Amino acid sequence: MARRAAAPAGPVGDDFSFVSPVAKYLLFFFNLLFWVISMVMVAVGVYARLLKHAEAAMACLAVDPAVLLVVVGVLTFLITFCGCVGSLRENICLLRTFSVCLTVVFLLQLAAGVLGFVFSDKARGKVSEFINGAIVHYRDDLDLQNLIDFGQKEFSCCGGVSYKDWSQNMYFNCTATNPSHERCSVPFSCCLRDTSQAVINTMCGHGMQARGYLEASAFIHTNGCIDKLVNWTHSNLFLLGGIALGLALPQLVGIVLAQLLVNQIRDQIKLQLYNQQHRADPWY
Numbered sequence: 001m002a003r004r005a006a007a008p009a010g011p012v013g014d015d016f017s018f019v020s021p022v023a024k025y026l027l028f029f030f031n032l033l034f035w036v037i038s039m040v041m042v043a044v045g046v047y048a049r050l051l052k053h054a055e056a057a058m059a060c061l062a063v064d065p066a067v068l069l070v071v072v073g074v075l076t077f078l079i080t081f082c083g084c085v086g087s088l089r090e091n092i093c094l095l096r097t098f099s100v101c102l103t104v105v106f107l108l109q110l111a112a113g114v115l116g117f118v119f120s121d122k123a124r125g126k127v128s129e130f131i132n133g134a135i136v137h138y139r140d141d142l143d144l145q146n147l148i149d150f151g152q153k154e155f156s157c158c159g160g161v162s163y164k165d166w167s168q169n170m171y172f173n174c175t176a177t178n179p180s181h182e183r184c185s186v187p188f189s190c191c192l193r194d195t196s197q198a199v200i201n202t203m204c205g206h207g208m209q210a211r212g213y214l215e216a217s218a219f220i221h222t223n224g225c226i227d228k229l230v231n232w233t234h235s236n237l238f239l240l241g242g243i244a245l246g247l248a249l250p251q252l253v254g255i256v257l258a259q260l261l262v263n264q265i266r267d268q269i270k271l272q273l274y275n276q277q278h279r280a281d282p283w284y
Contacts, residue, residue: 018267020260024087027257030250031083031098034076041073048143065143079105083254090265099258106251113244128226131160135168138187149189155232157225158190163216164209165224166190174209184209190220 048066079101086094116123138145152158159165166172166186174184186205194201208216216222233240 016271018271019090019264023257023261023264024090027087027254027261028084030254030257031080031087034250035080035084038073038076038080041069042077045069045073051142065147083258086258087261090261090268092262092265095258095262095265099255099262102251102255102258106248106255109244109248124226124230127229128160131225132165132168135160135165136170138169139171149187151225152187152189152221153193155225155228156221157223157228158186158221159224160226161224162213163190163220163222163224167209172209182206186220192219192221 045066045068049070079098082094082098082101085091086098134144134148138148163186164174167174167184170178171180171182172185172187173180184207186208188200188202188204190208191201191204205220208220213222
C-alpha cells in the first residue's frame with residue numbers, strides 16, 4: 001500500500017520571536033536614562049530662566065546658558081522619547097525616527113569637529129566674537145557672568161585679547177564720560193589669587209584699565225583668554241578626543257541597537273504573515 005505524502009512543515013510556534021529581549025530592553029533603558037537626564041536639563045534651564053529679569057534675558061539670548069540647556073534638553077527629550085516608546089512598543093516608525101535623528105546629530109557633531117579643525121582661524125574668530133559679546137552683556141545675565149568668571153579663574157586670563165577689552169562693557173568702560181563707579185575696572189575674577197586672604201576682595205580690579213601692562217600685571221592677569229584657550233586646546237587634544245569619543249560612542253550604540261531591533265521586528269512581521277497564511281492554507 002502506497003505511503004501517504006508527507007504534509008508540509010507547520011507554522012512556527014506563536015511563542016517564538018525574532019525580537020531579542022536583550023536588544024529591546026537594553027535600548028529601552030539606554031533611552032530611559034537619557035530621557036530622565038533631558039528632563040532634568042529642561043527643568044534646570046527653565047528654573048534658571050525664570051530667576052532672571054525678562055529684559056536682561058532678552059538682551060543676550062544667543063549666549064544664554066539657560067536657553068542652550070533648555071534647547072538641548074528638549075531635543076534630547078524628543079529623540080529619546082522615540083527610542084523609548086519605539087523599543088518598548090516595537091514600533092518601526094519611531095525606531096527609524098530615533099535612528100535617523102541620532103545619525104543626523106552624530107554627523108553634525110562630526111562635521112563641526114572637522115570644520116573647526118580645518119578652518120581653525122575662522123573658529124578662533126567665532127570664539128573671539130562670542131567672548132566679546134559675553135563681555136558686553138557681562139552684567140546683564142547672572143549665568144553668563146558666572147561662566148565668564150569661572151573661565152577667567154581657571155585659565156588665569158582677563159578679557160578676550162587683553163584686560164583692556166573690558167572697556168567694551170558699559171560699566172567698565174574707561175572713557176571720562178562714564179559715570180559708573182566701576183569705570184576702568186575689571187571683574188575680580190581677573191585678579192591674581194592670594195591664598196593668604198580668607199575673604200575675596202571683589203574690588204581688586206578697580207582702576208586696572210587705567211594702568212599699563214607692567215603695572216597692572218602685579219595685581220591682575222593681563223593676558224587675554226583667547227590665546228590661553230587655544231593653547232589649552234592644543235595641550236589637551238587627547239583629552240578632547242576622549243570626550244568626543246565618549247559622546248559619540250553612546251550615539252553609535254543607540255543607532256546600531258535601533259537598526260538591529262528594526263530588522264528583528266521586520267523578520268517577526270514576516271513570520272506572523274507566514275503563520276497566518278499557513279493557517280488559511282496548510283499547503284502554502
